[in-house]
Amino acid sequence: MFIDDHPIYCDGLAFALRHWMPNLKLVTVVNGAQALAVLQGCDVDLVLSDYRLPDDDGISVLSRIAARHPSVALGVLCSDVTPLLAQKAQRIGAVACLSKERDMASMAEVLGRLFSGETVFDAVPLCATRNGISEHRLTIIRLAADGQSNKEIARVLGISERTVKDHWSIVFERLGVVNRIQAIRQAQKQGLIEST
Structure with missing residues (x-):
């Protein structure tokens, strides 16, 4: 089953596959509610969902499917595959976090691997690609991305402003940047934090 609200992409993918x-027996639906309704009366081995759906995000939809149909394999198929999304899927x-950029031969090959019980992630999950940046430092970057100053970040985290600045020095070095704005953009680009 493919869950995707772009009928042209879905129809093209189904035709090519x-x-x-x-x-391959293929069912396409446009949202999570329709997917859950179809799964009640249909034997499905694998559900691949787009991340951006009209009624919810793909991770939430797949979580609901997992709760009701634990034997169904799940995966994300979207345009913007990032390490953060791969981590959420994991x-x-x-069992998969796939890019829509794959050609049909590659997609067919990957589906065969998934049906054989393998896992396939087009982006390495976040825990493996942090550039040595701790979760604590990622929190500092997230707070800065939300517009908080070093002083406000220090208050939220219960640390001194000097300690926040020390953390920034390490973040700048590991991301290869020279200021907070660049650090936020680089962290978003690498999928270390969500884009706002």
């Missing part, structure tokens, strides 16, 4: 995988037990 039937060429590469003629025995946390809910997903």
